Amino acid sequence: MGLSVADARPALETFLAQQTAAVRADISALAPLSGGTLHENWRLVVDFDGGSLAGRQTLVLRADRPVCLASSLSRGQELCVMQRVREAGVQVPEVLWAAGADGPLGRDFFVMRWLPGTAAPDEIIAHQARTGTGKRLASRLGAELGLIQRVRPESGDLPFLKPPARDRAQALVDDTRAYLDTLSTPRPAIEWGLRWLELNKPPATESVLTHGDFRTGNYLMDDEGLVAILDWELAAWGHPLEDLGWFCMRFWRLDAVHQTAGGLAQREDLVGGYVQTSGRRVTREDLHYWEVMANVRWAAISIQQAERHLRGSDKSLELCLTGRRTAEMELEFLQLIAAGAGGKDCHA
Amino acid sequence: MRDAPDVDELLAAARDSLLANVLPTVAAAQKREVLMIANALAIARRSLAAGDAPLVAELAALRQLYPPSADGEAQDLDLNAALVALNARLVADIRRGAFDAPGPARSAVEALLKESVVQKLRENRPKLVDAGV
Numbered sequence: 001m002g003l004s005v006a007d008a009r010p011a012l013e014t015f016l017a018q019q020t021a022a023v024r025a026d027i028s029a030l031a032p033l034s035g036g037t038l039h040e041n042w043r044l045v046v047d048f049d050g051g052s053l054a055g056r057q058t059l060v061l062r063a064d065r066p067v068c069l070a071s072s073l074s075r076g077q078e079l080c081v082m083q084r085v086r087e088a089g090v091q092v093p094e095v096l097w098a099a100g101a102d103g104p105l106g107r108d109f110f111v112m113r114w115l116p117g118t119a120a121p122d123e124i125i126a127h128q129a130r131t132g133t134g135k136r137l138a139s140r141l142g143a144e145l146g147l148i149q150r151v152r153p154e155s156g157d158l159p160f161l162k163p164p165a166r167d168r169a170q171a172l173v174d175d176t177r178a179y180l181d182t183l184s185t186p187r188p189a190i191e192w193g194l195r196w197l198e199l200n201k202p203p204a205t206e207s208v209l210t211h212g213d214f215r216t217g218n219y220l221m222d223d224e225g226l227v228a229i230l231d232w233e234l235a236a237w238g239h240p241l242e243d244l245g246w247f248c249m250r251f252w253r254l255d256a257v258h259q260t261a262g263g264l265a266q267r268e269d270l271v272g273g274y275v276q277t278s279g280r281r282v283t284r285e286d287l288h289y290w291e292v293m294a295n296v297r298w299a300a301i302s303i304q305q306a307e308r309h310l311r312g313s314d315k316s317l318e319l320c321l322t323g324r325r326t327a328e329m330e331l332e333f334l335q336l337i338a339a340g341a342g343g344k345d346c347h348a
Numbered sequence: 349m350r351d352a353p354d355v356d357e358l359l360a361a362a363r364d365s366l367l368a369n370v371l372p373t374v375a376a377a378q379k380r381e382v383l384m385i386a387n388a389l390a391i392a393r394r395s396l397a398a399g400d401a402p403l404v405a406e407l408a409a410l411r412q413l414y415p416p417s418a419d420g421e422a423q424d425l426d427l428n429a430a431l432v433a434l435n436a437r438l439v440a441d442i443r444r445g446a447f448d449a450p451g452p453a454r455s456a457v458e459a460l461l462k463e464s465v466v467q468k469l470r471e472n473r474p475k476l477v478d479a480g481v
Contacts, residue, residue, distance in 0.1 A: 177443075186435040189461045191442045199448065317384050324391055327468035328476060334462050 002106030005042050005061065006030065011104035012044075012061075016111070019097045022051025033060065034120070038072060038233065040065055043114055060093070063109035072233040075108040076100060077160050081235045082112075084157050085209070088150045093228050117220035117227040124221055125256050125263040133225070134264035139273030140226050141219065141262070145243050146277025149208035153237050164207035164237035172293060173198050176300045183303065189330040193296035196337050202289060210238035215252040216262040240280060244270060245290025250332045251298060251325075288341035292333050299329035355396055363389040394471045402467040403427055409460045410434040413453075 003011070009027055016025035029045040042061040048054050062075065073081065076098040086092050098110035118124060128134035151157060153164045165171035173194050180187055211218075212234030220227040247262050247270060256263035261270040271282045306323020308314040353361065363386050371382045407430055414434055425433060438457070441447065447454045469477050 180439075184432075186432060186439040188435050188438045188442060188457075189465055191439045192457070192461055195442050195445070195448070317381070317388060321384055321388060321391075324472045327465045327472055330465045331462070331469060331476070334458070334465060338458065 002101070003104075005032075005040070005063065005105065008105050015097075015099065015104040016046055016048070017051070019111075020048055020051035020053045022054065023049040025049070025051075028056075038065060039063065039231075044111075058114040059096070060112050060114045061109055062112065063105055064107050073160070073235065074100070075110040077158075078232050078235070079110050080160070081158060081209075081232045084151055085148055085232075089147045090144055091226055091228050092232070093230070115220055115227050117222035119217060119220050119230060121217040121252065121254055121263070124216055125254055125259075127221075128264050129256065129259075134259060135266075135269045137221065137225060138261040138265035138269040141214075141247070141264075142244070142270040142273030142275075143277045144226070144229060144273075145211075145214065145247075146274050146280075148211060148243070149240055149278055151209035153207050158209070158235075161235070161237055167201070167204040168207065168239040168242070169197065169201045169204075169289075169293065172297065176297060179300055179304070187300075187303070189334060190296060190299050193292065193299070193330075193333045193337065197289070197293055197296060200289060202286060205239065207237040208240050210236055210242045212236050212238075212243075214243040214247050215249070216247075216254075216264065217252065239290070240278070241282065241286050241290040242293070244274060244282070244287060245292075246294040246298075248287070248291050249294045249298060249329075251295075251329060283341075285341040288336065292336050295329045295333035295336065299326050299333070302326045302329065356393055359389050359393045359396070363393070391472055394474070398471055400427060402464075402470075403431060406460075406464045406467065407431055407434070409463060410438065413438070413456060413460065 002008075005012075009030065013025050013027055016027075017023070026047045026049075027044055028047055029043070031043050033041040033043050040063050042063075044059045044061055046053075046057050046059060048057060064075065079095045079098045082092045082095045086094070093112040093115055095110055095112040098108075099105070100108050103109070128137060153161075176190070177194055180190060211229065211232065213231060214229075218231045219229045248260055248267050250257060253259055253263035259265055260267045267287060271287065274280070275282060302322045302325055305319045306326075309316055309319040309323070366382060366386050366389070371379065371386075374382055404427065407427065410431070411434070414437060442457070447457045466477055
């Protein structure tokens with residue numbers, strides 16, 4: 001499945017020199033960054049001799065791990081999504097080049113500019129609590145979501161994305177049921193959630209670009225605030241409130257459970273920023289529905305994560321432990337359903 | 349007989365040693381992995397201590413919903429097979445809308461689902477149950 005990044009160093013140097021028309025490019029430092037279970041990220045310090053980036057540059061190389069979810073985008077496609085949302089005004093790193101199996105790594109990767117800041121959820125949540133800036137950050141993230149949604153399928157952009165579903169909520173319910181049908185163990189709690197989602201569906205609405213994994217952990221921030229939104233490999237055409245519900249899921253709040261927007265602030269703070277750039281009205285019922293959806297889907301995905309380990313394709317303790325967390329999402333959506341949209345904790 | 353210490357004591361000693369002797373010596377990048385190992389040992393210990401009791405309780409709750417006499421279902425299934433069979437039936441009923449209407453059957457299913465989820469959390473993440481979520 002291709003070379004390790006360290007082994008590919010000479011080939012990468014040649015690639016970098018070619019892309020910038022430099023005389024040569026020397027990688028003077030190469031260090032792994034925290035990646036995740038699907039990708040590996042490396043920080044590169046490169047000295048370019050001439051060419052379009054002459055001088056010392058700090059870059060990030062993002063490559064597929066040998067095992068990759070079939071539904072996620074290739075690095076070349078992710079690059080296109082990031083360039084498109086950047087044009088729409090979304091704060092994302094500048095992606096420079098991508099290469100595939102025929103490139104220097106023998107597998108998919110792209111190179112983007114390195115940016116300062118942290119994406120570690122515990123650090124971000126602790127920082128916001130200490131400095132009292134969580135409301136501002138949540139509102140800013142909501143505003144970014146509104147900008148992301150300016151990218152629409154009608155524009156003909158991003159033709160590699162799966163065509164939008166006419167009824168996104170029903171499509172997600174159907175997909176999740178189809179997945180549960182492949183399992184040997186029945187999951188009545190998730191079925192309960194799916195039935196509720198089917199019976200309480202909002203009317204179908206226009207499709208917008210969704211990030212697909214918009215949460216604390218997938219953006220960079222520093223002392224000044226938001227630096228960039230990361231990890232676009234699950235981008236898809238979806239419902240406007242899908243990313244908002246996902247962001248508010250209890251799971252991402254860590255111990256800050258009462259900070260309902262990503263452990264940072266209240267749901268209404270996120271929605272406040274979103275309304276400003278989207279011009280869309282968000283009711284408490286709407287957001288409640290999509291938060292239930294997020295928990296039901298993440299419960300099913302957590303089973304899928306454990307299966308990757310159990311099938312032996314991708315042995316990992318982290319994946320095992322994710323499988324033991326399914327009940328957290330199950331309890332959360334059972335409680336959200338029982339409480340209804342007007343229940344405590346629903347402020348938006 | 350097995351020699352002492354028993355499984356529970358072995359797992360506890362392994363976890364204590366990992367946290368006291370290994371964790372302080374590893375590089376920052378590996379600390380998360382060590383904490384995950386400690387968490388896995390704690391979950392394994394709680395699951396072993398609970399034994400079959402949570403599964404027996406889940407089966408009893410399912411049998412309240414689907415009394416064995418009513419459907420002539422085989423009684424000689426082992427515990428896991430019986431749970432799979434009854435949960436599969438519950439899943440099919442939920443999908444076809446058998447519990448859509450408010451009433452005692454719907455309330456019973458809601459209570460059953462919540463209890464079996466809470467049982468899992470008692471092993472996997474007791475902090476959430478203790479917090480009275």
